[in-house]
Amino acid sequence: MAITISNLSKTYSNGYQALKNISFDIADGDLVCLLGPSGCGKSTTLNIIAGLLDPTSGDIGIDGHSIIHEHPKDRNIGMVFQDYALYPHMTVLENVEFPLRVGDHRKPKAEAERIAHRYMAMTGIEEMADKKPGAMSGGQQQRVAIARALVGDPKVLLLDEPLSNLDARLRLRIREEIRRLVKSTGITTVFVTHDQEEALSISDRIALMNQGVIQQYDVPQQLYLNPANLFVAKFLGSPIINLFDLAYDQSRKALTGPTFDIPLDRLDRGRMRDGLARALASGKVIAGIRPEHFLVADAGRTPDFTVTIDSVEMIGRYSVLHFDADGVHAASTVDARSPIRDGDRVGYVIDYGDIFLFDEQGTRLY
Numbered sequence: 001m002a003i004t005i006s007n008l009s010k011t012y013s014n015g016y017q018a019l020k021n022i023s024f025d026i027a028d029g030d031l032v033c034l035l036g037p038s039g040c041g042k043s044t045t046l047n048i049i050a051g052l053l054d055p056t057s058g059d060i061g062i063d064g065h066s067i068i069h070e071h072p073k074d075r076n077i078g079m080v081f082q083d084y085a086l087y088p089h090m091t092v093l094e095n096v097e098f099p100l101r102v103g104d105h106r107k108p109k110a111e112a113e114r115i116a117h118r119y120m121a122m123t124g125i126e127e128m129a130d131k132k133p134g135a136m137s138g139g140q141q142q143r144v145a146i147a148r149a150l151v152g153d154p155k156v157l158l159l160d161e162p163l164s165n166l167d168a169r170l171r172l173r174i175r176e177e178i179r180r181l182v183k184s185t186g187i188t189t190v191f192v193t194h195d196q197e198e199a200l201s202i203s204d205r206i207a208l209m210n211q212g213v214i215q216q217y218d219v220p221q222q223l224y225l226n227p228a229n230l231f232v233a234k235f236l237g238s239p240i241i242n243l244f245d246l247a248y249d250q251s252r253k254a255l256t257g258p259t260f261d262i263p264l265d266r267l268d269r270g271r272m273r274d275g276l277a278r279a280l281a282s283g284k285v286i287a288g289i290r291p292e293h294f295l296v297a298d299a300g301r302t303p304d305f306t307v308t309i310d311s312v313e314m315i316g317r318y319s320v321l322h323f324d325a326d327g328v329h330a331a332s333t334v335d336a337r338s339p340i341r342d343g344d345r346v347g348y349v350i351d352y353g354d355i356f357l358f359d360e361q362g363t364r365l366y
Contacts, residue, residue, distance in 0.1 A: 010044050159178070
């Protein structure tokens with residue numbers, strides 16, 4: 001089922017504006033992540049879709065039909081909460097079949113059990129049918145919550161920070177299972193998370209939010225490779241993007257800083273955006289360079305700048321080199337087999353094809 005969010009706003013009674021006129025579309029069968037820091041509006045959006053909150057204004061459509069005035073039970077939406085919300089006195093089977101045994105669409109016990117067993121098999125918990133939640137691990141309880149959300153054959157599945165209570169290794173496995181499950185069922189899914197790695201790994205598209213506004217809505221790769229603004233560039237990436245305040249030197253036709261310069265003739269004119277000329281005239285531009293785009297200069301190649309490495313951080317298949325660029329902490333990444341160590345002098349070449357430029361308000365200029 002396709003979802004259309006149109007001009008959605010939410011202002012609470014204390015005047016706090018949680019959502020500010022957001023609009024986006026979710027294609028049928030897509031898994032979309034609402035990503036952002038705490039308080040950005042992602043859970044508010046999810047709760048309005050579910051009908052647990054009323055919007056101040058705006059509309060939500062599912063396959064062209066507005067659901068904004070429908071009662072939550074009539075929206076045919078499955079929801080998985082952060083704390084799983086399982087009934088502790090019920091067995092796994094009883095928890096999963098519960099939505100089929102209550103309400104206007106209750107089914108006979110035998111049919112409810114048959115449907116429950118189908119989804120329990122799909123989520124790998126069928127052998128736990130007689131267990132109670134207290135005797136299960138967090139990952140197993142999460143599977144029960146997902147199976148229970150799916151038994152009613154909902155149009156849409158909503159997941160609110162479903163993995164935040166799990167350890168790192170289990171989170172990795174469960175998120176892969178969620179991706180496989182929702183794609184095998186074809187159900188349109190909205191997944192709320194503050195974890196960028198989680199969102200990048202499982203999403204078809206990501207809505208990155210901040211202060212009640214969607215900063216960018218795009219496929220995961222584009223948010224990283226082509227950020228819409230400074231907030232997006234800073235939020236995505238680990239290690240985080242390096243940022244430098246540069247001044248424009250008209251006589252040299254270059255952006256200059258204490259550590260390195262960026263000649264304008266090294267930039268691709270096709271990537272220059274409206275506002276760059278105005279920012280250059282003001283004399284200040286913020287350059288964003290991801291750690292992987294500081295390249296260690298090969299022997300015989302003249303570096304763009306040379307620094308002393310403060311520390312080397314080993315992270316699996318690569319290492320992070322930390323250094324000071326005239327008062328600005330910066331980092332680069334190298335293969336973990338690199339011989340570079342603390343205190344070494346390292347020359348860097350800048351990958352000019354992959355830098356970003358922003359004005360002081362964070363607007364993307366290049």
